[in-house]
Amino acid sequence: MDAAAYDASPVLIVGAGPTGLAAAMSLARAHIPVRLIDKAPQPNPYSRAIGIQARTLELLEQHRLVEPFLELGHRARVANLFSNGMRLAQLDFDPLHTRYPYLLFLDQSVTERLLTEHLATLGVKVERGVELMAFMQGSASIQTTLRRADGRTEAMRPSYLIAADGAHSSIRRRLGLNFEGKTFEQTFLLADLHAETDWPDDEFHIFASGDGLVALFPMGHGRHRLIADHAPEPPLDPAPEPSLEQCKALIARRVRERVDVSDLAWSSYFRVNSRMVDRLRVGRIFLAGDAAHVHSPAGAQGMNTGIQEALNLGWKLARVIGGAAPDRLLDTYHAERHPIERDVLRQTGFITQMAEAGHGPLKLLRERVMPVLAALGPLRDAARATISELAIQYRRSPLTLERVLDGGPRAGERAPDALVHVIDGPLGRAPGVGCIFDLHDPAFFSLFLLVPPLPVDDTPLDPAAKHAPPPDPEVEKLAAEVERLLPNAVRVWRITDTSGDGGPALSESYGRTRPSFYLVRPDGYISARGRTGSDLHGLVRHCEAWFAVGGEIPEQATL
Secondary structure, eight states: OOGGGOOOOOEEEEOOSHHHHHHHHHHHHTTOOEEEEESSSSOOOSOOOOEEOHHHHHHHHHTTOHHHHHHHSEEEOEEEEEETTEEEEEEEOTTSSSSOOSEEEOOHHHHHHHHHHHHHHTTOOEEETEEEEEEEEOSSOEEEEEEETTSOEEEEOOSOEEEOOOTTOHHHHHHTOOEEEEEEEEEEEEEEEEEEESSOTTEEEEEEETTEEEEEEEEETTEEEEEEESOSSOOOSSOOOOOHHHHHHHHHHHOOSOEEEEEEEEEEEEEEEEEEESOSEETTEEEOGGGTEEOOOTTSOHHHHHHHHHHHHHHHHHHHHTTSSOTHHHHHHHHHHHHHHHHHHHHHHHHHHHHHOOSHHHHHIIIIIHHHHHTOHHHHHHHHHHHHTTTOOOTTSTTOBOOOOSSSOOTTSBOOOOEEEEEEOSTTOOSEEEEHHHHOOTTSEEEEEEOOOOOBOOOTTOTTOBOOOOOOHHHHHHHHHHHHHSTTTEEEEEEEOOOSSSSOBHHHHHOSOSSEEEEEOTTSBEEEEEETTTTHHHHHHHHHHHTSTTOOOOTTOOO
């Protein structure tokens, strides 16, 4: 849809870190006007967050952006946890049902550069050296004052404001929101350096001991990220940068493996906070990323959480700004993401405390119980899915319509990839083999109509020929009703099973019920599923209630 079709002021995004960049990408892809500002005159050159999880990579793939990340990042397929020289657990990511069964390590500065370059292709440029000085909400817009580096000011009336301005968010403070939680007592050391080790470079290692914690993450070509707690001397304020000799001393005391470090590129001290806001929406203002939650870096969840909540918010804003959905759709941003943020804080805080424990029940849990639990297959599978963020789901969201089918993902869960035979699709798509991720465009809903497998013509002349059956009236009725409710916002695909390489089978990923439907949201999660005949009315009512103007909320749906 052409951006000119929207008679709306731009969305103002404050903060050009990964969260703000992802929010701008989601909106710009849907042709929503955006302004992205950051008061810093230049991007931060340091690597800070480095881990990109499988689910984030899947979403980048759907935005046609994953290849440069894979080219520049370093893949780690195995995690190891040691305690006092003994390996307690090893977790490999290969069994994950994804094209990305690993943790990708990449400097945050590179992540930001790649997102910024992609935004430029969508017509959005980061405005640096621009600060939000004041704002006041109105019924139809927000009155803001921006100040540039040369002191010039500008009055702007954005339709909505996204606060992605980091852990010290000035917007959060001005809104008077509580940032509840705690600060861990320990000081942590962070460093990027070169390390020679005896272990494979596709594994990362966490060492716990009575002296404290050390973690080493491979960045490729011998580069590693070092994180350690309990710095030997409490740093002054302002803290001097940790030295290479301090890094060597920490490793020597806590790691009973050969690790020779050199070439310190960057280092810093930091304290871990575990805090979050109680509201993600205040009128026309939304909080995302570190402005909404901060926590331990354990599990590499922070940056990924911010990017994914930006993509969750982006399509909802686009739908409301376009005048096609009710304002209550925006309330589901908090309803869906706030519980996930709470779980991330609990999990990362617990992992940090357990890894650091020098005595007591947590040490006993780490050294006695964890090895037993880690040997159990179901628990290992659950750990992989949680860390990779493939387990994130919105099953309790009011935006889900669930009907029982024979297998397949439930409404609210991520839409997995699958190899399919396309019978027909939008934009004159010719029949042929493709993948779900290739068919889904994050600027649109995707309605996948799963029909019975095509009959194979076994004539000698063309044994591979397949003949499409005549259209099913119920299927066609379903597609027409959804297109009527979501004009220019949904792409309908009639697909069926096929065989070959390139992805899991459709029946493996989406079950065996035929005919059936899956309505996939722009952010890659299933909003509704069911049978094309008996569940037609439910799907139509669901779309009317949440994705079209004027609908009523179904009685069972609550925020």
